[in-house]
Every structure is written in structure tokens, then in C-alpha cells.
Amino acid sequence: MTPETTLTAAPKTAAPATEGDPLVRVRNLKMYFPIYRGVLRRQVGEVKAVDDLSFDIFRGETLGLVGESGCGKSSAGRAILRLYDVTDGQILLDGTDIAPLSGRELRRLRPEMQMIFQDPQASLNPRMTVASIIAEPLDEHRRLDRRARMERVFELMDAVGLDRDFANRFPHEFSGGQRQRIGIARALALNPKFIVCDEPIAALDVSIQAQVVNLLEDLQERMGLTYLFISHDLSMVRHLATRVAVMYLGRIMEIGSRDQLYDDPRHPYTQALLSAVPEPDPAAESDRHRIILEGDVPSPANPPEGCNFCTRCPQVKDICKRETPAFRQMSDGRFIACHLV
Amino acid sequence: MPEGAAPILDVSDLKTVFTTRSGEIHAVNAVSFDLAPGELLGVVGESGSGKSVTMMSLIGLLPSPPAEIRGGRAMFDGRDMLAMTQDELREIRGSRIGFVFQDPMTSLNPVFTVGFQLMEPLRVHMNMNKAQARARAVELLELVGIPDAAARLNNYPHQFSGGMRQRVMIAIALACDPQILIADEPTTALDVTIQAQILELVRELRQKLGMAIIWITHDLGVIAGIADRVMVMYGGQVVEQAPVKELFRNPLHPYTRALLETLPGFVGDRAQRLRTIEGQPPSLRAQPTSCPFRARCRHAFERCARENPPMRRDAGGHHVACFWEPDS
Numbered sequence: 001m002t003p004e005t006t007l008t009a010a011p012k013t014a015a016p017a018t019e020g021d022p023l024v025r026v027r028n029l030k031m032y033f034p035i036y037r038g039v040l041r042r043q044v045g046e047v048k049a050v051d052d053l054s055f056d057i058f059r060g061e062t063l064g065l066v067g068e069s070g071c072g073k074s075s076a077g078r079a080i081l082r083l084y085d086v087t088d089g090q091i092l093l094d095g096t097d098i099a100p101l102s103g104r105e106l107r108r109l110r111p112e113m114q115m116i117f118q119d120p121q122a123s124l125n126p127r128m129t130v131a132s133i134i135a136e137p138l139d140e141h142r143r144l145d146r147r148a149r150m151e152r153v154f155e156l157m158d159a160v161g162l163d164r165d166f167a168n169r170f171p172h173e174f175s176g177g178q179r180q181r182i183g184i185a186r187a188l189a190l191n192p193k194f195i196v197c198d199e200p201i202a203a204l205d206v207s208i209q210a211q212v213v214n215l216l217e218d219l220q221e222r223m224g225l226t227y228l229f230i231s232h233d234l235s236m237v238r239h240l241a242t243r244v245a246v247m248y249l250g251r252i253m254e255i256g257s258r259d260q261l262y263d264d265p266r267h268p269y270t271q272a273l274l275s276a277v278p279e280p281d282p283a284a285e286s287d288r289h290r291i292i293l294e295g296d297v298p299s300p301a302n303p304p305e306g307c308n309f310c311t312r313c314p315q316v317k318d319i320c321k322r323e324t325p326a327f328r329q330m331s332d333g334r335f336i337a338c339h340l341v
Numbered sequence: 342m343p344e345g346a347a348p349i350l351d352v353s354d355l356k357t358v359f360t361t362r363s364g365e366i367h368a369v370n371a372v373s374f375d376l377a378p379g380e381l382l383g384v385v386g387e388s389g390s391g392k393s394v395t396m397m398s399l400i401g402l403l404p405s406p407p408a409e410i411r412g413g414r415a416m417f418d419g420r421d422m423l424a425m426t427q428d429e430l431r432e433i434r435g436s437r438i439g440f441v442f443q444d445p446m447t448s449l450n451p452v453f454t455v456g457f458q459l460m461e462p463l464r465v466h467m468n469m470n471k472a473q474a475r476a477r478a479v480e481l482l483e484l485v486g487i488p489d490a491a492a493r494l495n496n497y498p499h500q501f502s503g504g505m506r507q508r509v510m511i512a513i514a515l516a517c518d519p520q521i522l523i524a525d526e527p528t529t530a531l532d533v534t535i536q537a538q539i540l541e542l543v544r545e546l547r548q549k550l551g552m553a554i555i556w557i558t559h560d561l562g563v564i565a566g567i568a569d570r571v572m573v574m575y576g577g578q579v580v581e582q583a584p585v586k587e588l589f590r591n592p593l594h595p596y597t598r599a600l601l602e603t604l605p606g607f608v609g610d611r612a613q614r615l616r617t618i619e620g621q622p623p624s625l626r627a628q629p630t631s632c633p634f635r636a637r638c639r640h641a642f643e644r645c646a647r648e649n650p651p652m653r654r655d656a657g658g659h660h661v662a663c664f665w666e667p668d669s
Contacts, residue, residue, distance in 0.1 A: 068532035205387040207618035210603040239605035276537035278562030285566040296502040
């Protein structure tokens with residue numbers, strides 16, 4: 001269990017040992033939001049929504065990003081797609097650092113990376129028809145004549161399992177699951193390589209969730225997509241992800257392959273998180289060992305000294321309250337930020 | 342639960358209809374169930390299955406119009422709650438039946454302190470004076486595990502975190518020692534680690550206080566860990582009802598079976614593909630004349646389109662509304 005690489009100690013130079021070919025490399029990504037107070041709106045502090053993230057997403061894989069609400073997982077996803085101007089760090093998409101880009105240069109790369117949002121009700125314009133929603137990215141980035149444009153819209157509707165006859169309907173005429181399909185079709189319009197799925201199934205009923213997840217898997221296989229799948233549903237992430245990253249209060253606590261993480265969680269937070277997931281099996285539920293965490297998540301505007309998890313960690317030691325643990329690689333390939341392992 | 346113990350709540354043939362501009366919605370259709378003293382009844386179903394509307398109908402919390410209770414009986418302590426006046430119901434709500442709602446932020450009043458909101462039911466229903474109510478309020482906050490309870494009484498809801506707010510809601514619901522607690526998706530808005538805290542709290546409170554609980558949720562995992570008996574609702578009807586272990590070991594209704602299969606496992610091998618339930622839930626525009634699950638059912642046959650299956654009961658308390666026999 002010797003640490004082989006340390007990411008925080010030697011920023012921007014050390015790269016973690018990788019298998020496969022990374023499509024997205026994130027290095028020391030920071031996303032701080034300023035807090036303004038008073039009549040003069042002076043900056044009095046900042047919310048460290050994303051604090052020093054480093055990881056890779058390999059071509060064709062699904063990286064699950066899990067954590068509780070407010071841990072910064074959505075901010076991380078949005079920062080990686082450059083929906084925000086990041087505070088610091090590098091985001092390499094296919095070798096190009098997109099963190100410092102802006103304006104036209106960024107716009108040129110937008111077709112490569114797309115997003116699927118949580119709430120299909122809020123992310124679809126109620127005044128636009130399905131066809132115009134799906135075609136909007138085409139209108140922005142491609143020059144297509146009317147026939148080719150419609151052709152492409154129908155192709156996309158077929159791909160996500162929407163009836164072509166619905167092309168002229170409005171979003172409110174659809175159920176939640178179908179609306180999510182519209183959002184997926186729009187994300188696919190420009191043939192992206194990389195898609196951030198931000199809680200795409202959280203607003204859907206159980207029986208509909210499975211339909212959307214299967215669709216996402218089919219599309220990945222057919223189109224060679226790479227997903228960053230942000231979710232708080234740990235069972236669904238286990239089903240969908242190749243590797244999983246666990247976030248807490250703006251930092252990644254542990255990242256490893258799905259089996260490593262679910263079968264043998266090493267970080268105390270991962271252990272507590274997994275043990276808190278209720279299982280649909282009364283026999284297993286009654287004799288399961290549960291780690292109940294005390295207290296609540298601290299505010300990201302005022303994170304604790306030392307390890308971010310030290311206020312709730314059941315195994316906390318003195319050093320945890322003084323020093324931020326380094327994010328280092330274990331002998332089995334996973335990365336972990338904890339003094340105790 | 343011991344079969345045969347006199348139920349504390351006995352609901353039969355409840356029908357609730359909403360009248361909207363585009364027609365009637367039959368949200369609850371002939372729902373019957375009972376609740377034994379001290380029992381935890383889990384109610385599962387998807388959104389729109391009628392689980393919340395059923396409970397809201399019982400305690401008269403639905404605005405009328407648009408809601409109208411078209412029939413049924415709900416016997417609580419020898420009296421039919423559906424025949425009571427609003428004043429009589431108000432006596433019962435908050436004192437003998439408590440509730441906890443899904444979103445603790447919207448169900449607490451932001452302009453009053455938590456102490457005020459806790460003491461209100463005590464003073465109205467239990468005729469306590471201010472000092473007595475305050476002492477009891479402190480006791481209640483301690484009971485639900487809020488540290489520094491006496492000082493926290495003067496705080497406003499926004500000064501509490503989500504999990505703490507839900508604890509306050511539970512404290513308010515428990516204020517007058519209710520015989521029944523109705524919890525409508527009480528942990529859905531919470532994170533898993535906070536949900537685990539609340540579930541642990543409810544287990545403890547049940548042991549200490551012994552009230553009956555109706556726990557509405559769409560999360561089968563939560564139900565498995567906490568319920569004694571489970572009622573599955575679909576399309577405004579109860580489709581299956583059984584003791585918790587029996588239901589998960591031997592689900593009889595095709596909907597319950599499909600629902601359990603769509604969940605990805607948390608242990609064991611990863612399924613190549615998730616099983617899905619194709620199609621959409623029914624629209625409930627009219628009184629059902631056929632099985633509501635028929636269109637999505639793998640085992641539907643011609644009889645399912647002709648009749649709405651009645652509830653079949655077996656000796657072990659496993660009830661199912663379906664014509665299909667799993668063994669055939």
C-alpha cells in the first residue's frame with residue numbers, strides 16, 4: 001500500500017498512472033464562487049464548490065460521480081464543460097486545455113461535449129416544438145438545408161425511441177421519461193464524444209428510470225460515447241459506471257473501479273455512504289452493519305481545517321484535523337485522500 | 342403483526358375523484374386497508390399511484406373542490422372519519438394522528454420560531470400553559486436527537502439543516518402522543534447518510550412510543566428496512582398487500598415483480614441490462630373497468646381487459662388483485 005504518485009504535492013506535473021486512453025484529463029480543477037455582502041457588494045469570502053480535483057475519464061467509459069447534495073458534483077460537471085469560468089486548473093479534452101479558452105475558440109469545441117440535465121421540464125423550452133429543440137444545436141453549429149436538418153432530427157428521434165409523429169408537439173405533451181429522451185436527442189445532435197449526465201434519472205419514477213438507463217447504455221455502445229454520470233443513486237451508478245469517484249465537500253475522497261469501490265471501500269466516507277444505502281431485501285437489511293454518521297455536512301464556504309470529512313469521520317485522528325490528506329494512488333490503482341489508509 | 346388484533350384504523354372502499362377542467366381524475370379507487378396498533382405499514386407506488394391522496398383523503402386535508410370523496414368508510418376509534426365535520430377532524434389532526442411531509446422546508450412556517458410551532462399543538466390540543474408547553478417542547482426536541490434543545494427553540498426553520506428540519510417535523514408530529522403517524526415520503530428530500538439517521542430515529546421512537554405508522558415512499562429499499570407490512574399501489578388501487586418478508590420473497594402481482602426486477606442490485610453480479618416496465622401508467626380518466634396494469638403487464642390475458650380483478654386473500658395475510666396465477 002505504498003503511495004506511488006501524489007497529485008496534490010506536485011501539481012501540474014505528475015500524472016497518475018493510467019490504463020487506457022484518457023479523453024478528458026482534469027488536473028487541480030478549482031471552482032470557487034465569490035460571496036458578496038453589504039451595500040458595496042464587497043467580496044467577503046468564497047464557496048469552494050470544487051476544490052482541487054484531479055482525475056481522468058477514459059475513452060468509451062462511464063465515470064460515475066457520486067456524493068450528497070451540495071458536495072460539488074454538479075458544479076464539477078458544469079465546470080468541466082466550461083459552463084463556468086473556472087478558478088484554476090486544467091481541463092484537457094482530447095489533449096486541448098479548454099480551461100483558459102473563451103469565446104469563439106470555446107464555441108468551436110462545444111460540439112464535442114454536451115450535457116443532459118436533471119430536470120427535463122426545466123431544460124426544455126416550453127414554447128419550442130420537439131423538432132426545433134432537437135435541431136437547435138444543428139442550427140447553431142452546422143449549415144444544413146431544410147431537408148437534411150429534418151432528416152437528422154428524425155434520425156435522432158429514432159435513436160432515442162421517440163415516435164417521428166411527435167416532431168411537432170410541445171414538451172408539455174410528453175411524460176417525464178419521454179422528455180428526458182428529447183433532452184438526450186438534443187445532446188446527441190452534434191455527434192459529441194463526451195457527455196456529462198447530471199442526475200438524468202433523479203426526477204423519474206423507478207419503472208421509467210430503467211428505460212432511460214438502458215437507452216444511455218445502448219447509445220454509448222452504438223456511438224462510442226464517454227459519459228460523466230453524476231448521481232446520488234449509488235445502486236444505479238453501480239449498474240452503469242466503469243469507474244466511480246466519490247466526492248465530499250468539494251473534494252474527491254476516493255476514485256477507483258466499480259468493483260474496488262463497491263466490494264472493498266477504503267475511505268471512511270465511502271464506507272459510510274455505501275452502508276447507508278437501503279437495500280430492497282428485508283432479510284439482508286435486518287442483519288446489515290450500518291455506519292450512521294453523526295451531524296451534517298459543513299458549509300463549503302467554511303470547510304474545516306485539515307481533511308474535509310474530519311468533522312463526521314468515525315475514525316478521525318489528530319492529524320486529520322491539522323493536515324489536508326494528499327490525493328494519492330494505492331497499489332491497486334485507486335486514488336484516495338485519507339491519512340488512515 | 343398478529344392477525345386478528347383489532348385494527349386502530351380500518352379503511353374500506355375509499356374513492357376520491359378530482360374534478361378538473363379537462364374532466365374527472367379518479368385518483369383513488371376502492372382502496373381498503375387496515376392498520377394494527379403499533380404496526381408500521383409501508384405504502385409504495387409511483388407518482389400518481391394515489392398513495393398520498395389516499396392518506397390526505399382520510400384526514401380531510403384535500404381541498405374540495407376539486408377533490409371529492411365519493412364513497413367509503415374510515416373507522417378510527419369506532420368513528421367514521423369520512424363522516425366527520427371539519428371541526429371534529431381538526432380535533433384529531435395533530436393530536437391523535439400526526440403527519441410528516443416530504444419537504445421540511447415548505448411544511449414549516451418560515452416566520453415563526455421552531456419553538457412556537459412545536460408549542461402550538463400542545464397549547465391547542467393539550468391545553469398546556471406556556472411554561473408546560475415549553476418544557477414539553479424541549480423534551481420533544483431531545484427525543485428526536487437535536488442537541489442543545491432549549492436554545493434551539495428560539496431558532497427559525499432556516500437555521501436548521503434539512504435533516505434537522507425533518508427531525509423538527511417529526512417532533513411536531515409526535516407532540517401530542519398520536520396513536521397514528523402518517524409519514525409521506527419523509528426521507529425523499531434527504532441525502533442517504535441523513536436518511537439513515539432518520540430511519541434509525543424512527544426505529545428507536547417506535548420502540549419507545551409504540552404508535553402505528555403509515556410510511557409512504559417510492560423507495561423499496563427504505564420499505565424493506567423499516568416496514569412490518571407493505572401495501573403496493575398502482576393506478577389508484579391497492580394491487581398487493583403482504584407482510585414485508587413475504588412480499589419481497591414471494592411477490593405475486595406482476596407489477597410488484599417487475600418493480601423489484603427494475604432495481605439494479607447493490608450486491609452480487611451486475612445485470613447486463615436492466616429489466617424495464619414498458620409503457621406509461623394509466624390516465625385514470627374514468628372509473629376502472631379493467632385491470633389498471635394490463636397494458637404494461639407481461640402476463641395479461643383477455644379476462645384482464647374485461648374485469649377489474651378483485652382482491653384475493655390467503656391465510657398468511659398476503660392479498661393480491663390479479664387473475665394471473667404465478668405457478669400456472
